[in-house]
Amino acid sequence: MNELTIKQAQKQVDEWIRTIGVRYFSELTNMAILTEEVGELARIMARKYGDQSFKAGETADTLADEMADVLWVLICLANQTNVDLEEAFRKNIEKKTLRDKERHASNEKLKEDLSRK
Numbered sequence: 001m002n003e004l005t006i007k008q009a010q011k012q013v014d015e016w017i018r019t020i021g022v023r024y025f026s027e028l029t030n031m032a033i034l035t036e037e038v039g040e041l042a043r044i045m046a047r048k049y050g051d052q053s054f055k056a057g058e059t060a061d062t063l064a065d066e067m068a069d070v071l072w073v074l075i076c077l078a079n080q081t082n083v084d085l086e087e088a089f090r091k092n093i094e095k096k097t098l099r100d101k102e103r104h105a106s107n108e109k110l111k112e113d114l115s116r117k
Helices: 006-019 027-048 060-080 085-100 108-116
Strands: none
Touching: 006 060, 006 085, 027 060, 060 085
16 A cells, blocks of 8 residues: 555545535534544543443444545645645644753653653
8 A cells, every 4th residue: 555645645635525515614613523523532541441331332443434534634724725745744743853852851740751661
């Protein structure tokens, strides 16, 4: 399978919206949908990795699909607001690297967690 860049994903979502989806929902509607999708992902994470148990009929099988739903709506918002997610992500990694290169390595709480493993 070929790798998909973020830029290609943005183009693919835009093409799908324009040919199958008719048009983008408004930015505010997509923000609400993103919040809903993150909530669905959180529900599965809480049950699979947290203290909650699955209800009858629920499974962790949809974890990847819920993550993809979050990504889809985020890409829609990026497309609607003219954000190049690939470039934004690259800049975000640079920002975090400069800001946090010493911070996490010197965090005693993180060191404690490593010593327990």
